[in-house]
Amino acid sequence: MTRNASFKRRVRERMASTGERYGAARRVLLEQATARAADATGGVRPRVSEPEFGDDAIEASTGRRWDEWCDLIEAWPAHAEGHTGVARHLHQTYGLDTWWSQAVTIGWERITGRRLPNQMTDGTFTASVTRTVDVDADELRAALLSEDGRADLFPALETELRSKPTSKALRVAVGDGVALFTLTPKANGRVSINVAHERLATADALEWWKDYWREWLEALDPGD
Numbered sequence: 001m002t003r004n005a006s007f008k009r010r011v012r013e014r015m016a017s018t019g020e021r022y023g024a025a026r027r028v029l030l031e032q033a034t035a036r037a038a039d040a041t042g043g044v045r046p047r048v049s050e051p052e053f054g055d056d057a058i059e060a061s062t063g064r065r066w067d068e069w070c071d072l073i074e075a076w077p078a079h080a081e082g083h084t085g086v087a088r089h090l091h092q093t094y095g096l097d098t099w100w101s102q103a104v105t106i107g108w109e110r111i112t113g114r115r116l117p118n119q120m121t122d123g124t125f126t127a128s129v130t131r132t133v134d135v136d137a138d139e140l141r142a143a144l145l146s147e148d149g150r151a152d153l154f155p156a157l158e159t160e161l162r163s164k165p166t167s168k169a170l171r172v173a174v175g176d177g178v179a180l181f182t183l184t185p186k187a188n189g190r191v192s193i194n195v196a197h198e199r200l201a202t203a204d205a206l207e208w209w210k211d212y213w214r215e216w217l218e219a220l221d222p223g224d
Helices: 003-018 022-040 055-062 066-075 083-094 098-112 137-145 147-153 203-220
Strands: 125-133 159-161 170-174 177-185 191-200
Touching (some): 003 022, 055 066, 055 098, 066 083, 066 098, 083 098, 125 203, 137 147, 137 177, 137 191, 177 203
Antiparallel strands (some): 125 191, 159 170, 170 177, 177 191
16 A cells, blocks of 8 residues: 555544544644654654745745744644635734735645645646747637637647637636646747646646646647
8 A cells, every 4th residue: 555545544534533524634644744753853844845935035035934934834723724814824924925925825735735736725736838839829829719720739639718819818628627828929930838727636637738738839849
């Protein structure tokens, strides 16, 4: 049995014992594991995954390093309230602006395993891939707007335009999520394409679509 499967089994056992929902039981066990690991390592907080900003960057911008922020958040009795409550608490109690309140909350969630990389506050994932290619931006935009054009771009996949034709970035339902296409013209007729595939249900779906969009962008570039 893998480590992840063993942890899920312990979560289910706690749910059966306490009547808690999955998320609440998972949070308690993560906090207990974090505390035990910190004791075993002399107080150094282990990290389930790395935050977007390093300790030096977060200290320069907020005045505190990650371990201190994590301790402060977990010392707040209502921290299990979730992302919105924690971010509001940081803003109101420590004077962080809205952006840094969100960033610190997301960093804490990643460090403690409450949020995986590329996971949104609603639990879904976003796969984001960017590449600069040698294509005509206007022609690509026209193809994304056209049902026939999308059929050529995404053979065998059902698609549906979800944004106004005049929108700067185009939103298209593709597969099991919605992809946001941002086209930025570059020098020499090239264009930077960012694809942000949102509302993916699992981390496995995230990895699958990241690979798909990398290969799609590579195939789109006639220079390769």
